[in-house]
Amino acid sequence: MNTAAEEEKQPQSRRQQVRKVGQSGNYWYAMELSAKLKKGESIEVMFWKSPIALFRGEDGKVQAIENRCPHRQLRLTSGIVQGNEITCQYHGWSFDGCGKCTGISHELGKGKAKDSLPNIKINAYPVQEKYQLIWVFPGDPALADKVPLPEIPQLTQPDPWEFVPLDFTLKAHFSMILENVCDFNHAFLHRKFKPFTDPHLLGHRREKDTIFIDYETDMSQSSAVKTAGEKKGEGLEDMTLWYQYPYQGSNTADKYLHWLFMTPMDEGTTRTFFVFLLGPLEIPFINKPVPKFLRKTVIRLANLFYIVPLLKEDVFILEEEMIGQERHPDIQHLEFNPIVGEFQKMSIEKWEEYIHTEALRKKAQKEAKERYIFPGAGLSKKELIAYNRMLEESKQLGL
């Protein structure tokens, strides 16, 4: 029987590797629907095993800090939001959006000015709201300004399209979700709704950190297109999908698009936010365009009767797949779709890049004798030290 250490050394298939990786923290991640976090409230979200407290102070701004009180590691989200700060429920230590302790209710800090309090700090993350979502940058904060959010021109143009974001938490690894969304060979699963019929993969290509996939497929069989699609779906034969790291999306004739923002919570759990952009919609039977004032209602109905039930088929099947993969981790898949391997390669590559840059950042912080050494969320100090040691050893061996 192999020991755990020996097992670690066994060469792993790409699929086994990818199912263990997270996503690079050096991107913006959708963490919560804006509407879910009211003024004076806090909520816990998770980025790759790192709990983050989101809170909205009285100024209306969302802040994101580690969800732990440095005193005894309690969740700050079990505390209270006062003004623009969050206060731990236990001994009343308060923290601002920079993660700095700004108040202590007992003798240690009672009555003291903020700058004469002990220098206590926890990690804080850049945060912004856009597209009705709260976005957090869990990696190196110095990069946050340089890394853009995904561009969605339909939502930023002067007359933006209406949309209603959807939110699911799946018991599946994020890479499996990607493989599902871009593999139309699973049309069988959706035989009731028929979002794509007789798909044919035309090709795929990688441009920097984006993989594009072109499909030819018949979308006119879809029950939603038949009901409310423009001209019963005429001209909807080609769809381009993409994995624009770490996001996913699709575009059909610039009329119907979607974006999928995945936030990995751990190896077996992923939060997903879908933004569906539905262009031309027609009133059933009379085939006239849906007037502007009714569009949001029609979109809500489309979500309720078509998109959500359709996505629930995927949620169900991905959770089934997760069970299958956990039961049989060592059995090779019979994989016929070339996109799957390409996606897996990019996910592994980007995760390794994240560990590498964060390990160097942590080393630099240590060398500069910085008091607070923060690794990016999703990585432990131990992991980064081990990685730095590995780099050191390879250097000594001249590798």
Ligand code: FES
């Ligand atoms: S545990 Fe949070 S203030 Fe003591």
Ligand SMILES: [Fe+2]
């Ligand atoms: Fe699907």
